[in-house]
Amino acid sequence: MHRRTVVDVATGGVHHQFSSPRDPDDEPARNHTSARSYDKALVRSLAEGQASGTYLVINLPAALSWSELRFSPFGCVPKKNTDPQEEARLIHDMSYPGEMSTNASSTxxxxxxxxxxxxRRIAQRIEDLTRRYPLRPVKMLKGDVKTAFRLIPVAPSLAAHFAGSCGDLAIIDLALPFGWTGSPAHYGAFGGVISFLVARESPSSLGPSECDDEPFFSFVRVDDHILLEIDRDNRLILA
Structure with missing residues (x-):
């Protein structure tokens, strides 16, 4: 279902036609109080993004001279079991300011x-395995793809709508940001492809010496992936 989307994004990044495109900004949006309160965590997140290639960081006056960028404020949300002064989840708030925001003008x-x-698929899977293998324990592995949205590149024309600032620097998102209304749908296409590929495999397709040819169960919700299998031979490890 999403094959064409995945191929297009892999070759040219995410494109988007805005229903009512914002005019370029002549000054950056002021960051939210949370970003200013967790300034050290903000700088750390931006530096990590620059190092990984998901943020383009340039001098703010130079960026403004392009007359191409639309700025949205940054915010920070504390992460569980971490010092918020050192590490926080960075949110690029594309819903600000209201009707003039990037999210509001998206299509x-x-x-x-x-x-x-x-x-219900999970419940049905548990019931099915329990009925077929009453003496085998049923185990579930749940995980999410770390920084999932950040793995998906955006086209330059879309990146121009994903600008922010920190001090005298302009920050341009080169990947799907946490905060844009279109990010879950675009990553969901990739999550669906991952789930499809997992469900095509079995122990015998992964290990020549394995006799178990029952396909793996795969469940996905955006970036949350679930495996649900019986504990038999090498099935859990291979899944």
């Missing part, structure tokens, strides 16, 4: 369909 019909699988 829902230009986004991939985001269809959530029903959690």
């Amino acid at each position: 829902p019909t230009d986004l991939p369909d985001l269809a959530f699988e029903s959690v």
Whole structure:
């Protein structure tokens, strides 16, 4: 279902046609209080993004001279079991300011369909395995893809709508930001492809000496992936 979307994004980044594009800003948006309160964590997150290639960091006056960028404020949300002064989740608030925001001017019909699988599939899987293998323990592995959205590049024309600032620097998102209304749908396309590929595999397809040819169960909701299998031979490890 999402094959064309994934191929297009992999070759040229995410594109988007805005229904009512914002005019370029002549000054940056003021960051939220949370970003200013966790200034050290903000700088650390931006530096990590620059090092990984997901942020373009340039001198603010030079960036403004392009007359191409739309700025949205940064905010920070504390992470569990971490010192918020050292580490926090960076949010690029594309919903500000209201009707003039990047999110408000985005076009829902230009986004991939985001269809959530029903959690009923998980319950049905547990019941099915319990019935078929009453003496085998059923185990579930749940995990999310770390910084999932940040793995998906955006086209230069879209990156121009994803600018922020920190001091005298302009920060331009080169990957899907946490905060844009289109990020979950675009990553969901990739999550669906991952789930599809997992469900095509079995122990025998991964290990020549394995006899178990029952396909793996794969459940995905945006960037949360679940495996649910019986504990038999090498099935859990291979899944």
